[in-house]
Amino acid sequence: MTITTALARHTAEASRIWPAEVQQSALRAVIDTCACMIAGRNDAAARTISATLSRWQSGTAVDLVSLEHTAAPWAAMVNATAAHALDYDDVLETAAAHASAVFVPALLALAQERKASGAQVLDALAISFDVMNALAAAVNYPHYSRGWHTTLTLGAPAAAAGCARLLGLDTAGAARAISTATSFSSGSKLQFGTQMKPTHAGIAAQAGILAASFAEQGLTAAPEIFEGPWSFETLFGAEGMPGFRVAEERLKGPPALAEPGAWIKAYPCCASAHRPIDAMLHLRQSSGTAARDIERVDTYVSTVVQKNLMYEVPRDEMEGRFSLNHCLAAAACRGSADLADFTLESLADPELIAFWPKVFMHLDPEIPANLAPASGEERCRLRLTLTGGRTLEHTVVFPSGHPQAPMSDADLERKFKDCATGVLAPAATDAALDGLLSLPHANDVDAALKALVPS
């Protein structure tokens, strides 16, 4: 069987009865993504996309930025951009991609339009994770290292698979949807630190809805798109990638939402900064060290981390999220890396600015140059040199929120409420959370979506 057929068959025919762990993970992913969408409402990228698309609004899905009803592809594009705008949304580590920020807005918008149930959304979400994880197994990390932004390259076909599942397409239809969506796979990591990065999640979410909707109407597309000359493999591949036979094997394994699972982010910044932040917070707390006592911070990281964190002197919020200097300044000086630490105000904080030059990043020669995805080989060693010459050192392998160090339900609830601060009143926040928690039993998702909108 070719991988296109295998993915399409899985999309159309996988059992709708998922293990409890997967159902729970899917629900947590929806809650986390909605939290990020709410918090992202005021982000400049999300507002720009919304303001542009609002000119063309017409439809039944909710744009959570403008709060208007609009076409499902537009709502998905806006809401996914908002969900990813603060870089606070979950990660599928095998894909080195943001996952739910693409899938959840696409599925919720399509569900609103087609009156699908909450259970159908959760089921389709599990499919999207499976497809992204299988594709990632074939191409990563060589594909990601070459510069492709996997949130879009793998996000588009995976979102299309989820949308195809939601629409009930058969194997042939799902194959057309997935093939069609690869024509939206694009996006360079050079966009990191610009508003195009979150917009890539928006493009992928729109692609998912368009591709599945076109496929539903019968649009034909290449039946085998992943393997051989001119294929995805040829165009998007890179030396050292495992290849698509691995993807087919991976599809037979446990659901991706169970293994490796989604990494729910504890900090609203690039995932590459999370291990360093955790290491800093750990050393600060365990030793009682104050920021003023730190003379120098040496961080030993992988090539991937080194390339992602490209802004030594960040000029805006987006660059701040891709600045190791700023992330560690916040962790050292404030003991946090929260939403409030990535505002323009925080970037102008003299205490943090004074700390930036103390941070040094080095390549750790012990980390393999070609990291195996989610293998536990990724890590960060951080060494503080204190006034007087004393040093402190700590290594983090699995950061807070990683599937191997999962966020508790209480912490997820706290994150949700933190994200809703300033957008929803406290009582409305509780109602919004209750609405999302009851999603598995909701006949349609409208009410849950509307509870996310401030009255």
Place this chain on the structure above:
Amino acid sequence: MTITTALARHTAEASRIWPAEVQQSALRAVIDTCACMIAGRNDAAARTISATLSRWQSGTAVDLVSLEHTAAPWAAMVNATAAHALDYDDVLETAAAHASAVFVPALLALAQERKASGAQVLDALAISFDVMNALAAAVNYPHYSRGWHTTLTLGAPAAAAGCARLLGLDTAGAARAISTATSFSSGSKLQFGTQMKPTHAGIAAQAGILAASFAEQGLTAAPEIFEGPWSFETLFGAEGMPGFRVAEERLKGPPALAEPGAWIKAYPCCASAHRPIDAMLHLRQSSGTAARDIERVDTYVSTVVQKNLMYEVPRDEMEGRFSLNHCLAAAACRGSADLADFTLESLADPELIAFWPKVFMHLDPEIPANLAPASGEERCRLRLTLTGGRTLEHTVVFPSGHPQAPMSDADLERKFKDCATGVLAPAATDAALDGLLSLPHANDVDAALKALVPS
């Protein structure tokens, strides 16, 4: 200067006074593309895209398939798909791409929305050609040979440049538009022969409007997207490509609409089949040979042609357009390769089917493996073996409609009328053509567009 800046500066600052030859070429390109759009209205791909998007319609631009007013990005997507559906629309040979099918629908839809004049559309069209041609000079043909469908990969940023010009963006804004549009650059040539091929033109047209509109609203994007690690060059390049310094040089040369100029297609099928068709028509006419006297057709072509014409036994209209066997059967048996020769009915014609197995395709070892774009190195040698063993041979370098063998104004008018047959009444066809001819002096393009809609 980097190429992103050079392209953006050209987009924002190039003189609005074009040589008469360029103005004339731009107008011919609009007329030709509108002809293709009208003829493409009934194509299955165009109807599917239109039916899907009509669910979300809202706006002021005309969808020429549904004939409804809709959002400019949707109208652009539908109309570009229709324009390219029959593979009858023009080609920029340096790019190995369809050009006006992407640019004209995007610019007309945006012009309708923003009340831009006909002259502004023609000016912006010249810019889109320049940008596509400069990018093509940098990457082709190695980029195309790898499997990228340049109509989308180069079409999206070039359409964005034209839309940015139409919106009057400054250099920084045009740079953001072009950078943003590269995140839509995708699409494999494996989609040739499927409905996704014309849809690629639709995606590129939509991308042009979205990217320029986002840029107008201020969305930030990587300021240098074409050169260096993680760039367009790294992601979309291929061994042997000239590189982006060549693109910058090319921008300083004559306008692309003057040199190399647009290739207005004489036949509604893959450009790779045009030289063989011309050779067959020439031999048939000059020798008076009837199809029944032909025992065997040997065609000697380039690698590019060999790979593009992949259907020996075409099953539908789209495959027929990528079938050398079918194209030469029509030329031999009917003396034509017209719209009527690529219907399901024609594909079921026993005379044509009987001719298919007589056609053989060979690689011509004298054509360079890495063809230089639009260098005149591309050619087709065709040999007929007649009953009794007599052979006839002819070689075509520049096919009918090619800038080196241009279509006359009278032939273009004939093509327009042929395309409108069955869609517009004869009087309405004349009026539509008059409307388009007066575009250089039209204050807004609405009237010209509405004249394309059957009453």
